[in-house]
Amino acid sequence: MRRARPPRLSAVPRPRLSALLAVVVLLGLTAAACDDDDAQIELATAELASVTELVDAPASVTARAAATLSAPADGTLTSLRVEPGETVEAGQVLAVIHSPSAQDRLAGARQALAAANRAGRGAGGGADLSRLRRGTDRAAAQAFDAARQAAGKLTDQRLRAALLAQVTSAERQYEVAARAAGDAVRAVQRGVAGLNSAVRALSAAQRLQAEQAYDLAKATVDALTLRAPIGGVVQLGGTSSSAGPAAGLAGLLGAAGGLGPLPGADAAGADSSAGPAAPVPGVDAAVPVGGRVTAGTPVLTVVDLTDLGLVADVDETDVLLVRPGVPANVELDAATGASYPAEVRSVDVLPTASTRGGVSYRVRLSLAPGRFDDGRAAPDPRPGMSAVVHLRVRQAADAVTVPAAALLSTDGRDAVWVVRDGRAERVPVTVGVQGQDLVQIVTGVEPGQRVVVGGADRVSTGERLG
Structure with missing residues (x-):
């Protein structure tokens, strides 16, 4: 601390005593001002301590999977x-x-299949064969198109994929049979083959087309019995389309691969199938028993809650510090005072638009049961709940640390005011882990050294500090 030296009154002649008293008062005020300045220069001691660097990110709770x-x-x-x-x-x-x-x-397809099994009748000359082939091709195209449209209405991704694969396989098989029938008809028309060979080829194509149309129609009827594609908890209807903190939870990707674009659920690989119009506000969209449905109407949703997770949006300025295995603490808006442990599972390679207007990357985390500060078990979260994730990206034990307020930065270089032999010295430092209150100093400061933590803007090199 800088101190003002008191005036030596005895060395001054008496005639000037009144003037001297004025000077004494002025010097006293100056000294008080100096003491006030010094009081604002705060010092602390560099110590060995543990320090943790945190990255905070908004997040949402996700289910392991969900299917509508x-x-x-x-x-x-x-x-x-x-x-x-x-x-x-x-x-x-x-x-x-x-x-x-x-x-x-299905009934029409069954009748067509029965008729095809009585194949061969009604085949006449070359013109009749051509007309018959075109009719068979047209019927096949209509059956495939109807089956594909029916499959596209399903929101159960696995069932939809299975039906579409069945349609594709049937089309390829029919193409082979139709090509053989076409070759046979053209051979008859050129006079290089007998009529019977063409009739047999066309009959085979007709039977195949009828069988495939029947199988596809039956698959649609079988799908009228709704079965749970996954285990989980049932809720009526579909899901809301409300957006969450991660640019709309309907686009979230979670831990295990979801079965539809569901809020708060893992939706990897899901696409939004055409469905009915959005529900009317104030009206329950759940379909009651006896209620009418159209193709694509959501009836039930199954949510797998066995492995809850999180999807967080980490800003591009922090994401390079995040890697699989990084631990975290999670706070939920719905459970004030509770803390949930979590761990990073993966970090996306491609970015998303940040809610703060920049670029962010989605980070997926596992989520464990939480507890309140008093040790009580915290409630289980629900998919879609908002959260804040505190990622412990870097930690250092027994590190040389100073208060974060001691760190100065000029022209991209870090420094600290250190007190050596009672005088201030600006020392360049290398910073390691940066916590909220403490900062690790890798080089430049030793344990036990005094550093300036307040009033650094009023310190000059060589200034005497207490």
Whole structure:
């Protein structure tokens, strides 16, 4: 601390005593001002301590997986085999839909298959064969198109993929048979082959087309019995489309691969199938037993809650510090005072638009049960809940540390005011782990040295400090 030297009154002649008293008062005020300045220059001691660097990021809770079951065709919900909130197993029957249109298509396909099995009749000359081939091709195209449209209405991604794969396989098989029938018809027309060979080829193509149309129609009817594609908890209807902190939770990718674009659920690989219009505000969108459904109407959603996780948006300025295995603490808006441990599973390579207007990267974390400060168990989170993740990206034990307020930065270089032999010296330093209160100093400061933590803007090199 800088101190003002007191005046030596005895060395001054008496006639000037009044003037001297004025000077004494002035010097006293100056000394007080100096003492006030010194009081604002605060010192601390560099110590060995542990320091942790945190990166905070907004996040949302995600389910392990989720699947919405929708109506594959127009009809009526005739049976609901489960209650909302009930836990179901994969493959369990959840609901049944009655669809006269789908049943009619199956009946027509069955009749066409029976007729094709009586193949060979009605084949006449070359012109009749060509007309018959074109009719068969047209019927096949219509059947494939109807099956593909029906499959596209399903929100169960696995079932939709299976039906679409069946359609594609059937198309390829029919193309082979149709090509053989076309070659046979052209051979008859050129007079290089007998009529019977063409009739047999066309009959084979007709039977194949009829069998495939029947199989595809039956697959649609079978899909009217809604089965749980995954185990989990049931809720009525689909899911809301409300956006979350990560640019809309409907786009979140979670831990294990979701089955639809569901808020708060893992939606890897999901696409949004065309469905019914958005629900009317104030009206329950859940379909009651006996209610009408159209193709694509969400009926039930199954959510797998066995492995809750998090998806966080980490800013580009921090993401290089984040890697798999980094531990974290999580705070939920819905559970004030509770802390949930978490761990980074993966970091996305491609960026997303940040909610703060910059670039961010999605980080996926596992989530463990939490506790309140008093040790009580915290409630289980629900998918879609908002959270803040405190990622412990770097830690150092027994490190030389100074208060974060001691660190100065000029022209991109870090420095600290150090007191050596009672005088201030600006020392360049190498910074390591940067905590909220403490900063690790790798080089430049030794344990036990005094450093300036307050009033650094009023310190000059060589200035005497207490």
